[in-house]
Amino acid sequence: MKIKNKIIEEIRDKAKEYFIGGDSSHDWSHVERVYNSAIKIGKKEGANLDIVKIAAYLHDIGRKEEIKSNGKICHAERGVEIAEKILSQYNLDKEIVENIKHCILTHRNKNDHQPKTIEAKILFDADKLDSIGAVGIARDFLFAGIYNAPLYTGREKKIAKEADKYAYTKDDTALLEYCHKLSKIKNKIITKTAKEFAQERHLYMEDFFKRFNKEIKGLL
Numbered sequence: 001m002k003i004k005n006k007i008i009e010e011i012r013d014k015a016k017e018y019f020i021g022g023d024s025s026h027d028w029s030h031v032e033r034v035y036n037s038a039i040k041i042g043k044k045e046g047a048n049l050d051i052v053k054i055a056a057y058l059h060d061i062g063r064k065e066e067i068k069s070n071g072k073i074c075h076a077e078r079g080v081e082i083a084e085k086i087l088s089q090y091n092l093d094k095e096i097v098e099n100i101k102h103c104i105l106t107h108r109n110k111n112d113h114q115p116k117t118i119e120a121k122i123l124f125d126a127d128k129l130d131s132i133g134a135v136g137i138a139r140d141f142l143f144a145g146i147y148n149a150p151l152y153t154g155r156e157k158k159i160a161k162e163a164d165k166y167a168y169t170k171d172d173t174a175l176l177e178y179c180h181k182l183s184k185i186k187n188k189i190i191t192k193t194a195k196e197f198a199q200e201r202h203l204y205m206e207d208f209f210k211r212f213n214k215e216i217k218g219l220l
Contacts (some may be wrong), residue, residue: 001093003050011054014086018061025142026063030130031056037197038126042119044193051096051119055103058083059123067146070168076108109181115190125194132185133201137208140174140182149173152216178209 019028035056042052062078080101087097103123106115109131115121130136149170156176159166163180166172186202189195214220 001096003054003092003096007090007092008050008053008057011086011090012057015057015061018064018082022064023067023143023146025139025146026060026067030139031060033130033135034059034123034126037129037194038122041122041126041191041193045118045122045191047118047122048096048099051099051103052122054087055100055107055119055123056126058086058100059104059107059127074108076105076113079104109185109188118191121190122194125189125191125198128185128189129194129197129201132182132198132205134204136182136185136201137174137205140177144172144174144177147172151175175209175212178205183209 015031016028019026019031035053038052038056039049041047042049058079060075060079061082062073062075062080065078066073066075083101083104084097087100099117099119102117103115103120106113106120107123107127109128115124131139147168147170149172152173152175153171155171156173156179159171160176160179163172163176166176182205183202186195186198189198211220
């Protein structure tokens with residue numbers, strides 16, 4: 001089933017409403033970057049691009065509620081609930097709707113749901129690519145700023161293994177996020193196409209934080 005462009009555009013416009021007043025590290029520009037990456041990967045991986053487009057637009061619609069709850073609400077799970085209401089307004093095949101919901105549910109790095117369809121794998125990869133590289137570094141510091149975290153605490157390596165305990169607190173620095181999560185993202189990428197992009201982005205990010213650590217120690 002081919003989905004009309006008008007429907008996809010309407011879903012996009014409805015999705016935008018859920019980002020008003022949200023945090024700057026997960027704003028609509030993040031959605032647009034994920035969308036563009038997902039389409040690029042999807043073309044090479046032979047995915048259903050209509051599903052990829054809609055899933056990309058909807059994947060973070062629950063994010064604002066997660067931020068407000070300090071992580072008590074899973075934005076992927078909440079996103080599925082919201083998406084279901086939006087998608088029910090259109091006469092879409094049940095199989096397509098379920099695939100879109102699956103994409104949203106499994107795009108998150110921190111839950112136990114694994115992407116199974118090619119479209120879900122592509123969305124997962126596109127979302128993760130936006131968390132590394134130059135843009136990933138910038139978003140990392142933006143997110144830390146939401147909680148007034150300092151530039152660094154000096155405790156990052158010590159508490160990295162228990163970093164989840166410090167999420168959404170002033171200890172949740174950009175450096176802690178890199179040590180705990182971002183440095184490992186490239187190993188979680190699924191598709192062949194995205195792995196090529198991830199390697200380059202990882203190396204750029206790795207070089208940045210190596211220099212960052214030297215500068216804060218006064219070694220450069």
